[in-house]
Amino acid sequence: MASVNRHSYVPLYLQIARTIEQMVRSGELQPGMQLPSEREIAEQFSVSRVTARQALDELVSGGIAYRVQGRGTFVAEPKIREVSGLCSFSDDMRSQGLEPSSRVLSQKIVPPTDEIRRKLKLGPDDLILQLDRVRLADGRPVAFERASVNIKLCPGLENDDLATQSLFALLRNKYDVYPEWAEAEIEARGALAEEAGLLEMGIGQPVMVAYRMTYTEEFEPIEYVISVYRGDRFTFYVGRQRIPSPFEGE
Amino acid sequence: MASVNRHSYVPLYLQIARTIEQMVRSGELQPGMQLPSEREIAEQFSVSRVTARQALDELVSGGIAYRVQGRGTFVAEPKIREVSGLCSFSDDMRSQGLEPSSRVLSQKIVPPTDEIRRKLKLGPDDLILQLDRVRLADGRPVAFERASVNIKLCPGLENDDLATQSLFALLRNKYDVYPEWAEAEIEARGALAEEAGLLEMGIGQPVMVAYRMTYTEEFEPIEYVISVYRGDRFTFYVGRQRIPSPFEGE
DNA sequence: GTTGTCAAGTGGTCCAGACCACTTTACCAG
DNA sequence: CTGGTAAAGTGGTCTGGACCACTTGACAAC
Numbered sequence: 073m074a075s076v077n078r079h080s081y082v083p084l085y086l087q088i089a090r091t092i093e094q095m096v097r098s099g100e101l102q103p104g105m106q107l108p109s110e111r112e113i114a115e116q117f118s119v120s121r122v123t124a125r126q127a128l129d130e131l132v133s134g135g136i137a138y139r140v141q142g143r144g145t146f147v148a149e150p151k152i153r154e155v156s157g158l159c160s161f162s163d164d165m166r167s168q169g170l171e172p173s174s175r176v177l178s179q180k181i182v183p184p185t186d187e188i189r190r191k192l193k194l195g196p197d198d199l200i201l202q203l204d205r206v207r208l209a210d211g212r213p214v215a216f217e218r219a220s221v222n223i224k225l226c227p228g229l230e231n232d233d234l235a236t237q238s239l240f241a242l243l244r245n246k247y248d249v250y251p252e253w254a255e256a257e258i259e260a261r262g263a264l265a266e267e268a269g270l271l272e273m274g275i276g277q278p279v280m281v282a283y284r285m286t287y288t289e290e291f292e293p294i295e296y297v298i299s300v301y302r303g304d305r306f307t308f309y310v311g312r313q314r315i316p317s318p319f320e321g322e
Numbered sequence: 323m324a325s326v327n328r329h330s331y332v333p334l335y336l337q338i339a340r341t342i343e344q345m346v347r348s349g350e351l352q353p354g355m356q357l358p359s360e361r362e363i364a365e366q367f368s369v370s371r372v373t374a375r376q377a378l379d380e381l382v383s384g385g386i387a388y389r390v391q392g393r394g395t396f397v398a399e400p401k402i403r404e405v406s407g408l409c410s411f412s413d414d415m416r417s418q419g420l421e422p423s424s425r426v427l428s429q430k431i432v433p434p435t436d437e438i439r440r441k442l443k444l445g446p447d448d449l450i451l452q453l454d455r456v457r458l459a460d461g462r463p464v465a466f467e468r469a470s471v472n473i474k475l476c477p478g479l480e481n482d483d484l485a486t487q488s489l490f491a492l493l494r495n496k497y498d499v500y501p502e503w504a505e506a507e508i509e510a511r512g513a514l515a516e517e518a519g520l521l522e523m524g525i526g527q528p529v530m531v532a533y534r535m536t537y538t539e540e541f542e543p544i545e546y547v548i549s550v551y552r553g554d555r556f557t558f559y560v561g562r563q564r565i566p567s568p569f570e571g572e
Numbered sequence: 573g574t575t576g577t578c579a580a581g582t583g584g585t586c587c588a589g590a591c592c593a594c595t596t597t598a599c600c601a602g
Numbered sequence: 603c604t605g606g607t608a609a610a611g612t613g614g615t616c617t618g619g620a621c622c623a624c625t626t627g628a629c630a631a632c
Binding site for chain 2: 262
Binding site: 359360361375378389390391392393394395 | 581582583584
């Protein structure tokens with residue numbers, strides 16, 4: 073360690089953070105072990121303490137390290153796995169070693185329902201792309217998805233091939249639309265007849281239903297998705313989170 | 323605004339952040355509106371720009387605001403609701419206007435299974451407190467919970483009353499144990515006979531099962547909880563999250 | 573009108589220092 | 603041996619600058 077490229081476009085604090093992250097990933101630094109102190113990092117990389125601290129901030133906010141005042145900064149326990157269910161189905165499956173694919177059931181421009189119009193903040197005459205897909209992992213159906221996409225952000229999407237490529241990848245690469253935020257609610261219920269047929273399961277068998285909104289950096293609604301997952305073939309991971317503290321007065 | 327107490331124990335940046343947060347909550351600042359720039363805040367509160375920036379950092383990491391380089395900092399869209407399912411059942415229910423209560427089925431010191439021993443990082447002779455509870459909202463059963471608590475952190479907990487008070491509250495107030503981190507996986511399945519009986523529902527009716535680990539600040543395992551929620555009476559909220567970007571090289 | 577340029581304003585990064593709050597450890601006095 | 607204390611080391615907060623990257627809008631040149 074102890075080396076940093078002053079002429080790179082990558083900020084110093086990121087270079088340092090990545091260097092340390094690499095040491096954690098490689099196992100050189102084990103969970104619970106103490107990281108170099110801010111002052112040590114500053115000296116070893118020849119940067120100010122502010123920059124060293126910013127590097128550690130990066131690791132802390134990424135859940136890779138945690139601080140204890142008066143003692144030091146330490147390597148955090150590894151997460152069970154990365155956030156799941158919020159981002160791309162494709163990435164999700166691949167990270168679990170499964171091969172994702174899709175069967176497009178319908179892909180057409182339609183007027184939105186009032187609820188969707190409200191959720192996507194559309195005007196009275198705006199249309200949406202309604203995309204119905206069955207998502208498969210290693211060829212077996214896992215989920216049925218109905219995505220309502222704000223077509224204003226990606227005119228022409230109705231003619232793109234969404235069976236073989238990820239919607240997110242297409243949005244990013246072709247339409248310069250970058251999904252940055254997502255939130256979702258999840259509930260469980262029995263499979264309806266139509267869902268059961270598509271997912272090759274029995275009616276009333278348990279499914280998980282996720283209602284997800286996706287936004288750009290600036291909270292422009294991109295899509296609203298209702299996903300119906302087979303209960304026996306999918307697990308949601310709710311990422312490691314800070315537990316909110318009870319109120320503290322001054 | 324424009325006032326800050328230099329003699330408070332509350333850091334300046336937090337005072338500023340809370341002042342602005344209050345303006346957002348009160349509706350004085352609407353979603354999408356621009357916040358004062360870092361330099362403006364620095365001037366108005368008579369602090370350095372670093373401190374002003376730190377205040378905005380606080381709002382950004384809390385999901386209350388977001389930045390756009392070159393344009394400014396803006397008020398974020400309000401979240402659907404706060405994180406749910408990860409923290410205290412009691413707080414969760416109350417935040418939805420329901421009155422939480424518990425029925426303790428069993429509360430005893432037992433040797434852990436191998437899986438629990440591993441998850442809680444216990445030694446071969448360590449014991450756990452196994453706490454089985456039915457959780458109710460407005461008197462109606464919503465969930466069955468089996469908590470395996472690392473009793474080393476809270477000796478004597480087996481004799482405390484857990485029907486009327488929150489486990490987290492007890493840990494914090496009586497045992498000085500502060501749950502700070504949690505992560506969970508969620509799946510859906512049909513209710514087993516025992517669960518169905520406790521939750522007053524039919525066997526095979528959909529339930530959501532959450533497997534949750536709770537840790538202290540320093541990732542000491544506090545408890546491992548398996549919660550079985552009635553599908554028709556509970557919805558998980560997966561907090562608003564940043565979508566991970568695809569890899570960017572230098 | 574269109575296009576290009578430039579200035580102003582924003583957040584992003586960085587520096588060299590300062591003092592405070594907290595934890596740990598070593599050591600000394602009892 | 604016990605208990606208190608002081609020192610060293612840690613992260614936490616804060617200052618007052620500096621320059622860069624990016625966006626926007628006004629304005630001049632075409």
